[in-house]
Amino acid sequence: MTLLEVNSLQTEFKTPGGLVRAVRGISFQVERGETVGVVGESGSGKSVTALSLMRLIPTPPGCIKADSILLEGRDLLSLSSREMQRVRGSQIAMVFQDPFTSLNPTMKLGEQVAETIRVHNSVSATEVKERVLKLFEAMRLPSPEIRYHQYPHEISGGQRQRVMIAIAFACNPKLLIADEPTTALDVTVQAQVLSLMKRLQTEHNTGTLLITHDLGVVAEVCDRALVMYAGQIVESGTVQQIFQSPKHPYTQGLLASLPQIHADSRQRLVSISGQPPDLARLPKGCAFYERCPRRLMDICTQKEPQETVFEDGQTARCFLHGS
Amino acid sequence: MTALLEVKGLKKHFRVVRQNGFRAVRETVHAVDGVDLEVATGETLGIVGESGCGKSTVGRTILRLIEPTEGTVLWQGERLDSLRGEALRSIRRDIGIVFQDPFAALDPRMLVGDIITEPLKAHKMATSRTERQERARELLITVGLRPEFASRYPHEFSGGQRQRIGIARAISTNPKLLVLDEPISALDISIRAQILNLLEDLQTERGISYLFIAHDLSVVRHICHRVAVMYLGVIVEQASSDSLFGSPLHPYTQALLSAVPVADPAIRKERTLLEGDVPSPVHIPSGCRFRTRCPLAQERCAKETPLLRELDTAHWVACHFAEKSVASGG
Ligand SMILES: Nc1ncnc2c1ncn2[C@@H]1O[C@H](COP(=O)(O)OP(=O)(O)OP(=O)(O)O)[C@@H](O)[C@H]1O
């Protein structure tokens, strides 16, 4: 059975400026042990997608609709809030961009991890502590015994993020949702954190939804990727497909606009003109039209392109490839 | 030929008071601890390094936004700190700055046209209002915005547009040097290339020099002619972009480059991962500052501070064993 199956998720917010259509009917799957990257620029709906899956969107002003959100076949939308709370933390864990705001500043680091273990399992106090120390070791936190008794402000940003990942893995989650987990970190620390996360994930066979705006991170650690634009998945496929034969003009533009660390020349970058549309005032037709270098005059402004599935499983939402 | 800008032995130490329980402890943050660098006319010098290594502090001392603890800054051969009055003011016109955060950098209560011509007013370069309005329109066109935006407020613009406004203000006085402190880090991925292209065009058209502070190494590779790598307040390696990225000599530079994720799944590489964190700039390790994380560290590294040596033509590196690291790393 598929670990996570999302069917036509749609999340909207009622705001004074109008109805913000943050996520507009997205469907995707995550298998066990698989890392699926979600890329897109700020405001494209990545975080709202993550929060919707966890049912953490404030309603109102938010409103989540979906045909179904199945975790191992069980529809999360049909659960009571108490049942959903049990799913969070035990079956689905989440890591956010800013670990400082998600850690309790007045509680010892070790205790914060221990608490998560205790809430979801009945094990003896010594065993809990052992498991915390083991997790700290797995996260390569230097001198785990000392860290256990420290507070969040006493350690570095990279170490805080590793504590967050320790908390996330404390209950052996089936699904990990990581929202820009390394965006605030230096590349050196990012490399440490990503490799530790990958190792734990492989050990536990956890499925991961990794949200990022860094295409490099996607290429390095993901198996598949979803490219989001203005609340939709405009392209999806394996990382090989996405990076080697991108089908959607937006993905193509993003890849062409990246400076290459291996390139010898200082060739002018191909840039995407303009900016993303306002989600409360979406144009008719394709949301990328204004910026698309390959737009096909009439049809693109009249109809919304539907998802085309290619033979090898790659998908794109663009009239260049179908309806 | 004298360089446009020359920095010698620059140090900036901050005295801070840290609360340790009930005790107040006086400490010294060695933010910048002896930096030499040069920028030539029309050149882009990149400064890279991990958060807190002193990049912005170097930029701010050059602009005299903060006073250096030690060292000299020479502008076209003249000492900045010896200048007074009109001479100092004219240099202030010659050096501009663009900040990372285009949201915080613009006064929300001012019209865009007034924001970008404020330096002209301050330097008495355009005294009449009509003259400034005309300049504002020209500047907006130069940075790729519509001239009528002059009569709007900053909040009406997106991040990329605000950064263009920030650049328009910075170039309003026709500076010879721009300090760009992470100018695209806060921008969306689809907007970054637009701003990089704009900066390149401005350099080609006007011959402006850039001091480009960044932590994104791919961007630095793309836009900089030369690059200085900083670690804990000092430069550990400095070379042309091609030479630094092509054959990095310092173990820290090698680790930094190795950590950069590459947007090509075909090059998933074996990394030399750096262990541990950057030490506190309050307690700098003896000898080589990098030794607590260096895979090649030896006894000598704790005792002797490695100085910058020119190991290859115009390629400077501060490591006792750089010859060895060429063979092992990279
Ligand atoms: N006004 C200040 N008072 C005390 N310490 C300071 C002050 N300004 C900077 N520092 C310290 O000096 C060091 C260098 O800071 P700086 O802002 O130059 O780093 P940076 O390389 O620009 O980092 P980042 O990549 O995070 O922008 C840091 O340890 C910082 O905390």
Ligand SMILES: Nc1ncnc2c1ncn2[C@@H]1O[C@H](COP(=O)(O)OP(=O)(O)O)[C@@H](O)[C@H]1O
């Ligand atoms: N609580 C909220 N109220 C109104 N609009 C919201 C709320 N949360 C998110 N949005 C809007 O939803 C859109 C998608 O946001 P988000 O998912 O956070 O983007 P990102 O891809 O950067 O993570 C944005 O336009 C954002 O402003």
Ligand code: SF4
């Ligand atoms: S549907 Fe048309 S406008 Fe949209 S991405 Fe495809 S070609 Fe471009």
Ligand code: SF4
């Ligand atoms: S001097 Fe020693 S510690 Fe410093 S970088 Fe070289 S080998 Fe490493």
Ligand SMILES: [Mg+2]
């Ligand atoms: Mg987000």
Ligand SMILES: [Mg+2]
């Ligand atoms: Mg800085």
